[in-house]
Amino acid sequence: MFRPWFVILFALWAAPRAMALEHVTFRHEGAEREVVGEVLVTAADGGILLLAADGVMWAIEPDDLLKRFDDAAKLSPLTPEEMGRQLLADLPAGFDVYTTNHYVICHDTSREYAAWCGALFERLYRGFTNYWSRKGLKLEEPRFPLVAVIFSSREAYARYAKAELGEAADSIVGYYSFRTNRITMCDLTGVQSLRASGDRRSSEAQINLMLSRPEAEHSVATIIHEATHQIAFNSGLQTRFADIPLWVSEGLAVFFETPDLASARGWRTIGALHRNRLTQFRQYLATRPSTSLKTLIADDKRLRDTRTSLDAYAEAWALNYYLLNHHPRQYAEYLKLLSAKPPLVWDDPETRLTEFQQAFGKNLSQLDADFLRYMQRLK
Numbered sequence: 001m002f003r004p005w006f007v008i009l010f011a012l013w014a015a016p017r018a019m020a021l022e023h024v025t026f027r028h029e030g031a032e033r034e035v036v037g038e039v040l041v042t043a044a045d046g047g048i049l050l051l052a053a054d055g056v057m058w059a060i061e062p063d064d065l066l067k068r069f070d071d072a073a074k075l076s077p078l079t080p081e082e083m084g085r086q087l088l089a090d091l092p093a094g095f096d097v098y099t100t101n102h103y104v105i106c107h108d109t110s111r112e113y114a115a116w117c118g119a120l121f122e123r124l125y126r127g128f129t130n131y132w133s134r135k136g137l138k139l140e141e142p143r144f145p146l147v148a149v150i151f152s153s154r155e156a157y158a159r160y161a162k163a164e165l166g167e168a169a170d171s172i173v174g175y176y177s178f179r180t181n182r183i184t185m186c187d188l189t190g191v192q193s194l195r196a197s198g199d200r201r202s203s204e205a206q207i208n209l210m211l212s213r214p215e216a217e218h219s220v221a222t223i224i225h226e227a228t229h230q231i232a233f234n235s236g237l238q239t240r241f242a243d244i245p246l247w248v249s250e251g252l253a254v255f256f257e258t259p260d261l262a263s264a265r266g267w268r269t270i271g272a273l274h275r276n277r278l279t280q281f282r283q284y285l286a287t288r289p290s291t292s293l294k295t296l297i298a299d300d301k302r303l304r305d306t307r308t309s310l311d312a313y314a315e316a317w318a319l320n321y322y323l324l325n326h327h328p329r330q331y332a333e334y335l336k337l338l339s340a341k342p343p344l345v346w347d348d349p350e351t352r353l354t355e356f357q358q359a360f361g362k363n364l365s366q367l368d369a370d371f372l373r374y375m376q377r378l379k
Helices: 080-090 111-134 154-170 204-211 214-232 246-257 275-284 292-298 309-326 328-339 349-360 364-377
Strands: 021-028 031-042 048-052 057-060 065-071 096-099 103-107 146-151 174-176 182-186
Touching: 021 048, 021 057, 031 057, 080 096, 080 103, 080 146, 096 111, 103 111, 111 146, 111 204, 111 214, 111 246, 146 154, 146 214, 154 174, 154 182, 174 214, 182 214, 214 246, 246 309, 275 309, 275 364, 292 309, 292 349, 292 364, 309 328, 309 364, 328 349, 349 364
Parallel strands: 103 146, 146 182
Antiparallel strands: 021 031, 021 065, 031 048, 048 057, 096 103, 174 182
């Protein structure tokens, strides 16, 4: 996930205001646009963060804000049918809509692949909510339909995704957007490197066969990873644009993504030992500095820096794995604390460290020693 461009713009915020329904007219990409929604926060300079009925968040600079007024009504999120119609109007020609209990899947690929993705997402949704329920966390039903946009080709996906991802769109097969609240991805069965000669994509069994191969493992894990982010930010576990430490957000997504090639569908387990991340973490131990745990918790720099991100992601997974297995009650309470954080208010490193230490009740050196012993014993 990428920190959005408007984080710098909205660096200083006033307290969140009461959520009245507002009609806002503003300039966007050279055109005038009107959006009806809830103003979540008003900045000191008059800029606003607006949540629309389709779940999209708009960060509007004061110079682009043309007109706004409120009324007594409340925001009514779009129904799945309304969401599907709006998506079809916004996307290129050739897309269709497939819906499940929680998802609206807009696709220009086969209906069979859309159904395969829908079944995968719903299994993840049930597993995610059941997992946290057993940990004593009561999650909310998503306020908005969960949206996935699936492009039939890698090339069409990359062209569309570059508006948000830039050149990174060429190197990843899917992503979750804080701003739009959507997963955007390509049809993995159309990625040539994952296909064998004679492959067809006309049935669920054939799709399962293709995507249970070892060469598809990373791509399937990426989709599960991004879908985990979407569920977390729509179930009350995390808040979009709140200062959720990246080691938590990304480490949890890796915790849930663990591939399972023994399954015909490439994934079925939650919290299994992630062999690839464990190997990477153990390789990192040879050069791991004594301050590694502190820097991982205090800020997001190591996870965002491409020079250090591979080791940092492995350590983030390892820390989540250790805490969830060794300190589950404290971890659940820590997540409750994070879930209450408001959007676009950023904690300093000392606050992050203090909250972590208060949650887990140990000094960092002692916890780090326990953490390393635990990870080294895993087989």
